[in-house]
């Protein structure tokens with residue numbers, strides 16, 4: 001089966017999470033692998049929530065290709081059936097086509113190709129196509145990392161997580177994700193004194209107190225932190241744009257506007273260079289004629305390496321001032337893999353070879369998290385890719401978690417070839 005057919009079949013298996021039902025997709029892939037005589041198993045901590053693990057080759061080296069089998073809900077307004085898996089006009093159509101059944105199909109097809117060639121590997125290629133990534137991974141990679149980490153232990157891993165290639169001045173820039181920001185979700189609580197809404201001056205209005213706090217959060221101007229990988233990325237972008245600027249924390253925003261690239265990408269880089277604070281849920285008051293004595297606001301805070309929980313609490317306190325309660329509701333450290341390691345150089349070299357002489361490959365960090373967090377917590381270097389064919393249509397990336405998700409067959413084959421060749425080079 002070629003990668004587009006594998007992807008098409010995977011899309012037809014509805015693995016919307018919740019509830020997931022990834023076991024059906026894991027069984028489909030296991031069937032293909034078993035036919036080729038490849039050992040695989042399904043780890044299923046909860047009925048229906050299966051993750052596929054397959055291994056091929058023997059020896060001390062270990063390379064892991066990770067992906068996830070669940071997808072986010074499709075919603076309405078599609079121009080085709082979200083679970084049709086149709087292959088039409090050079091595209092594979094449906095939910096999961098770029099997140100992340102493409103990578104699952106590419107990984108499995110890479111392994112099948114190596115098996116077909118009879119490649120004599122000096123190590124193992126491991127495939128983990130997991131459940132539950134879109135809801136935090138507790139039934140998938142998270143479960144495996146806690147209960148059977150040896151099944152996925154590897155010298156390094158490739159996973160999803162990088163932005164798609166970006167065209168700047170006719171040059172294609174490819175990305176390797178080397179880190180993910182951490183989360184420090186916080187809850188702010190304002191308390192007041194309740195009274196009748198017709199004489200509000202008798203009370204103390206908690207909603208009004210919170211309104212001031214929310215305005216202060218909106219005005220937050222966080223300090224800029226440039227990790228070396230981001231400095232390298234910005235320096236390269238400046239060079240491609242022929243700008244005479246050396247990136248520093250002081251000139252990042254100016255540099256970003258001078259670069260004049262895609263807005264989504266610009267804002268993504270801005271968020272990669274600082275802590276972000278976004279008040280996203282608010283609740284207070286019970287009735288129009290009662291002055292509220294309680295108001296609560298949930299704030300999405302994303303942090304960079306070096307920013308602790310204490311730092312976040314202090315920053316929020318300094319912004320909103322005394323008299324409000326501030327608590328962390330969820331905390332996860334940022335995770336990071338060095339771009340100085342040999343596997344990074346191998347990936348960079350292969351990417352630039354495959355994408356043509358005008359392509360460059362650069363490191364980025366993500367503003368959100370993937371299952372790579374579990375790998376990095378286990379000490380496994382993990383790199384994210386979003387590789388596409390150099391001629392792909394950049395508007396495809398907006399279909400991720402959106403309507404009309406799809407991938408071009410060329411990009412799917414590019415990914416498959418990348419994974420096949422990377423395994424050949426690393427494991428032989």
Ligand SMILES: [Zn+2]
Nearest residue numbers: 099100133160
């Ligand atoms: Zn994903």
